[in-house]
Amino acid sequence: MVDVGSGSCSIAQLPGDEGIVIFDAGYWRGKRCIQALDALIGNKKIALIVLSHSDADHIGDAASILANYKVETILRTGVKRNSKTWRDFDQAVRKAERTGTKVYDASQSSLPGLEFSFGEASITIIYGKQRWDGEHLSSSEARNAVSIVAKLEYAGRAVLFPGDAVGRKPGAANDSCSYSEKEMVLNNAVLSLDADILLAPHHGSDSSSSSCFIKAVSPEYVIFQSGHRYGHPSLSAKKRYTQHGVPISHIFRTDFKDAEDSPYDWEDSRYEACKDLPGDDDIGITITNKGEPLVEYRTPERDNCSL
Numbered sequence: 001m002v003d004v005g006s007g008s009c010s011i012a013q014l015p016g017d018e019g020i021v022i023f024d025a026g027y028w029r030g031k032r033c034i035q036a037l038d039a040l041i042g043n044k045k046i047a048l049i050v051l052s053h054s055d056a057d058h059i060g061d062a063a064s065i066l067a068n069y070k071v072e073t074i075l076r077t078g079v080k081r082n083s084k085t086w087r088d089f090d091q092a093v094r095k096a097e098r099t100g101t102k103v104y105d106a107s108q109s110s111l112p113g114l115e116f117s118f119g120e121a122s123i124t125i126i127y128g129k130q131r132w133d134g135e136h137l138s139s140s141e142a143r144n145a146v147s148i149v150a151k152l153e154y155a156g157r158a159v160l161f162p163g164d165a166v167g168r169k170p171g172a173a174n175d176s177c178s179y180s181e182k183e184m185v186l187n188n189a190v191l192s193l194d195a196d197i198l199l200a201p202h203h204g205s206d207s208s209s210s211s212c213f214i215k216a217v218s219p220e221y222v223i224f225q226s227g228h229r230y231g232h233p234s235l236s237a238k239k240r241y242t243q244h245g246v247p248i249s250h251i252f253r254t255d256f257k258d259a260e261d262s263p264y265d266w267e268d269s270r271y272e273a274c275k276d277l278p279g280d281d282d283i284g285i286t287i288t289n290k291g292e293p294l295v296e297y298r299t300p301e302r303d304n305c306s307l
Helices: 032-041 062-068 084-098 139-145 179-186 211-217 235-243
Strands: 009-013 020-025 046-050 073-076 102-105 115-118 121-127 149-154 157-161 197-199 221-224 251-253 283-287 293-297
Touching (some): 009 032, 020 032, 020 062, 121 179, 221 235, 221 293
Parallel strands (some): 157 197
Antiparallel strands (some): 009 020, 115 121
């Protein structure tokens, strides 16, 4: 889980010689996602890129990755944007497709239920749409709600990547359950959400991580990919996880220790003068072939809080 600041990028090294999978491609103002990929890839192939949705904090380095590396398969929602980041990304995807990359686009085919096998590892697509067709949402939340949700499984363990899935009206009752998270929960018997490790939806915003969703996933570990800029993760989202039994020692965040006083300081006062710089809070997940999970901070602790 690469600390890209206020965005999302995760890079998975598959077992054996199966290559690399990328889940989202980072924040548009930085190059942390492709820099982390450059450091990891060596002679490995990129087997799959899953771009959960079209927002620039999830596709920031996608065009650069596609320009520099051969990618076997791409998944995307197909939702169009008017930003330069999205236009560059869209052009790069089209060029990659012309040169042999397989592209799955939610505007052209149904994504939920797709399965990809990589030796002893597999990835299942749980959710993803071309457009939001449920209860009214703002345009930004409607883009979030169609996020592609993917589950990576290996050695009896699972990691869930939910993009910016939406599950609550901000400020709603604690048991509120709505929108795309509700749809996934209702389909849980067909496409199981159960996972040991969860990337909290939408960076830990209060509009996500509904109680019904948390219960269906039943995670042992939770990771917030966040940065101070938008006030993520919210204290309310963190509390819903602890109320469902996730210990604070199993909750990680990519803006950790930039202003907090101790490993257990979760006051979420946001420290308005603190500018959380990316790159100091990468989080690593290791799953052994015996199914033993390890979640830890990977980068040296630095205090990036500056006025």
